[in-house]
Amino acid sequence: MTDKRPDLKDVNERMRGLLARTTHGRDDFEDLVIVPVFAVIVALIFGALIMLATAVDLPTIGRSFVALAVGSVGSLSAWSETLTASIPLVLAGLGLGLGFRAGLFNIGAEGQLLMGGLAAVVAGFSLDFLPMVLHLPLTLLVGALVGALYAAIAGFLKATTGAHEVISTIMLNLISFRLLDWFLRQPFIQREGRSDPISKDVPPSAELPRILDFIDVNLRLHAGIFVMLAAVALVYWMLFRSKIGFAFRASGENPDAANYAGMKAAFIIVLAMGTAGALAGLAGATQVQGVLGRASPGFSAGIGFDAIAVALLGRSHPVGILFAGILFGALEAGGRQMQVDAGVSIDLIGIIQALIIIFIAAPLLVRSIFPWGFRKRRKGGEA
Amino acid sequence: MTDATTTGATAREEKLASANSRRARIMGGVLIALALLVLFTLDVAPGESATFRLTTPRDAVQIGDLVVPGGPFNMIAAALLAFLGVRQFLRGGARWTNISLGIGLAILVMAFLVWATAGKSFSLTGMLQATMVRAVPIALGGLAGVLSERVAVVNIAIEGMLLAGAFTGALVGSLLGGWVGMFAAIAVGGCFGLLLAALVVTYRMDQIIAGVVINLFVLGVTSYVSSQVFAEYRHLNNAPTFRSFKIPILGDIPVIGPMLFNQNLFVYGALILVAVSTYYLFHTKNGLRARAVGEHPRAADTLGIDVYKTRYFHVTLAGMVAGFGGAWFTLGSVGRFDENMTNGRGYIGLAAMIFGRWHPVGALSAALVFGFADSIQQKLALLNTPIPSEFLSMAPYIATIIVVAGLIGRSKPPAANGTPYTKE
């Protein structure tokens, strides 16, 4: 059919056409913006309905939404709280999102975060002879490393035996809670003179310094935010620019094709799980080094689970995860205010978060609730 | 030039190393390691015996205690393990791998119990009874998994369904009594099954995400209500519990009687449900259709079987079974709901389903293994073993990981499992 070679000018013309960037279609806009916005709105409405169902009166509901807004973005200190809360969420969310891209549904951020945080505490108080320039980054690194190793267990099991990572990471979470309890009672880690499970303090040289204390000493926002931003950039580069990221995405989208293309599935699984765990461990480390100062039972406070929602809401895209993490940080900070001002349990935030993911992960559902928000899909485009 | 050349007629004596024989070798090594473990770690002081009580003084039929001399018993156990291991290592027969490993683990557990009980006495019957009780939510969770995965819907939401059942049982049970509470729990479980079906069948949401999200949602709602409402109105969280009742005659059989025939409604319910669903899945028309939908939905569709309806029905049914299992936590046990009280039992149920090869009876048997791991940690805490309680309480979770890692044999899920079906 094309026996005759087309002449050079024609070839150049066609190549230019092929290389022209297409603009983003409306479908992309709908998926990236409209669906998440609707999801958040609907989830808030459902939250109000649930409050009504549990006999919270209307004025209180009104007050709680006001508190939610004020507590999250209403003042400089609210912003500080929001961002502080978003740091571990974004970090762990980046790890989970990277895992999702590689086709790994890692539920284990909670456990990885606990193990990483604990390791950071131990490194913090046992390496206190180091100067801060070494001590602080080294402590963060130890947290990331231990998180990576803990996650790699699940990766290794999947790669060698095919054990589904959902179940194994959940079990590793449950195991990590008990491991933490045990570690916190060990004389090396437990604080002197205490019988309850609590660790020694992280020394100041390993603490992430507060960055707004020149305005007000009570503003808790710490240098972890730079760690977070660097991680966003790094993960973006890794996923979309680097060779290994290409392999991650190929294995996530079509493992058979990845295998065909000579990518080593086992290596990629372990590496992706390890990277995800490193980010979760880093989340734990920033939390203990920037906010808590020590480890105690359950200090992860569900961040690892909320991070799943963050990763899904951010569509496993680093920038999306950044915004989603800030939104969830705002819900967290606002929720605390809500509990104080309106007496509504902060557990409500958990419900709202779950609802957001339901609507995000099932765009068809949002489309059927709000048919007028979307252009009709062409029928030929489906099936 | 040869028009037809036959090759491959070479003699077949050569031994080909395959994955299976390699696995058999590894297992042989594991068994030998276990033998060494028993010999050196589980050593019993000379002369100490372990006493296992089989009946309580109140039982109708009395039989004597089982007294085991610790040292010799564990020596024999180590020898047996070593024998199995060496045999496995040398012969490497694929067929015997699982059997040897099963026997090996059983010996290990016995040796462990003897070691822990040495010089003390311990009610074996009591532990078996507890095993059965603790197996109930896991078995029902596993059964719910079987029902939904047989129609190819992966059901991670079992955890949430159990939790919802537990919560509803406590709330409705406190207001309207145990029976109403139980039926309400079943109904709520069914609702979440229906929701899962809607999300994955109609809205084609990723099955794992849907399951995880339902779990988060249920956890959120139940935690919210228990901190917002139960904390204030304690009478809403104080349900009556179902007492155990003895089945005449059968309940008097030593050891087996207390384990199987002197239990509460939930244990009997679980046993009956397992029997009924086995019959349903493998001997009825609708069971055949359900399995066809799980294996080859398109084939079922071309024969006029409604794939969507079948999936809706069975996933809802699975939700109801899980709801019943959830009610065990409150109505079958303490009568009070605590935040996240299911504590991963739903996921363990899924592991039981995998271990049980997607068969109801298999799931029940596997659940008994997990129930045993669950009860052993409780009983051992009473015996003052040197093992920290945190590690004992990890036992069921570690067992679950071992199971899903397929270290104990691998089996095949329904062919279409986890894939959404789109009509053409």
Next chain:
Amino acid sequence: MDVELRGLTKRFGSVVANDHVDLQIRAGEVLGLLGENGAGKSTMMNMLSGLYSPDEGEILIDGKPVKFEGPGDGIEAGIGMVHQHFMLVPVMTVAENVVLGVEPTGRFGHLDIKKARAQVEEINQKYRLHVPPDELIEELPVGIQQRVEILKVLFRSADVLILDEPTAVLTPQEVHEFFGIVDTLKKAGKAIVFITHKLHEVLEISDRISVLRQGRITGEGDPKTLTEADLAEMMVGRPVSFTTAKEPAKPGRTMLEMSDVTMLDEADEMLLDHVSLTVRSGEVVGVAGVQGNGQTELVEAITGLERVASGKIVFDGDDITTASVRERHKMGMAHIPEDRHKSGMVDSFTVAENMVLNSYYSPYYSKGWAIDWQKVNETAARYCVEFDVRTPSVFLPGGALSGGNQQKMVVARELERETKLVVASQPTRGVDVGSIEYIHERLIASRDEGDGVLIVSSELDEIMGLSDRIYVMYDGKIVAEFDNTGGKADRNAVGLAMAGAHEGEAA
């Protein structure tokens, strides 16, 4: 029972899949329906089975218009379909598969499997199908599985049988046997629609022939008066030559040598049974065989996707028995996989990304640890032009292209680099005639540039047309080797070898 389609039209968005199709199907007659991939054959059948409802036109059964609402309505009305991809549950028995959906039951919905078995036996006797009712489907050869499918529609008392590409999985000898069954059915008064793209088969079995192209009936006729060339022109819309023009091969040094290669599955069953073969540079070697006789495993062994249990594989002088997929790729082995959707491409990746799927790591595309996307995109655009991959942009997801263009994309990626050996597995499956011709030309061009080319295909015509030498695989073994210089191999002998006949019989 007679069925008539009148002006049947079905649209998907802007695509008209069926455009005013008229067709008569008569009792006691075999209607051959010819058309290439995407001509609208399956859309039409899905309307006949009730899976789709037509946008326009009507279906008449014995002169009365009928309306189908869902799958199952067609079979209810007596129209039974035997799908190309069998609709059988592998882990269930023949009897269970046959009665599924119309099960004989006792009390409480108890499945009366005894009665089911008796009913299966009855039909077995009547049409001489010889199907064992208690065997599991997965343990039966494909030929028997196909008979189970036929039994299934007969069990539902279908009077019209639609057979979709029924011979695709059969050896020439099995085809012969299968035509015997079709004849029995015809004599019993059934109406049969035989859908295929194989011209000689349709000429052999049909009483009447209709040709479908781009959703329209483009020709009808009597097999006694039509020739293959006539049919081909009606099917494609222009004269087609089904033989690829090529010079005689000039075989050079040995590129690939497999000696005594054995592969086992998890249950220690032999997948490859002491396979030995050679491919020299400058020749096309074809591997013929009915699907599922070890060809997939052969390709996996050569390309490094699966480990072999014993034996040796040498590639241009280097032992690659244990080399990884990537190492073999780097050494100059190209691999066109048998199923592009399953493993040859990532649907959601852009055309550009798909073009570097297995070479993204090479220094040429690298900037340190990163990929030089500028270079990737330019290369991809060049490949698209070079191989006539029709896409508006290299940034479009690969999944959005048509089947033929996707395959050309895969072929471009594999052939547009320094290669020594091309392993092409089912290189033209599910592809339009234009792309088939093009891909065949490129494979011959690779040969002429001095590559060794190994083609694995279940289409015997493709093997006969392209190969200089032919191996036949049966049950994991190479059972025969034929010289095909100038197309001199005996088609019948190859067919016999595909059915597993031994040396003496094949000669």
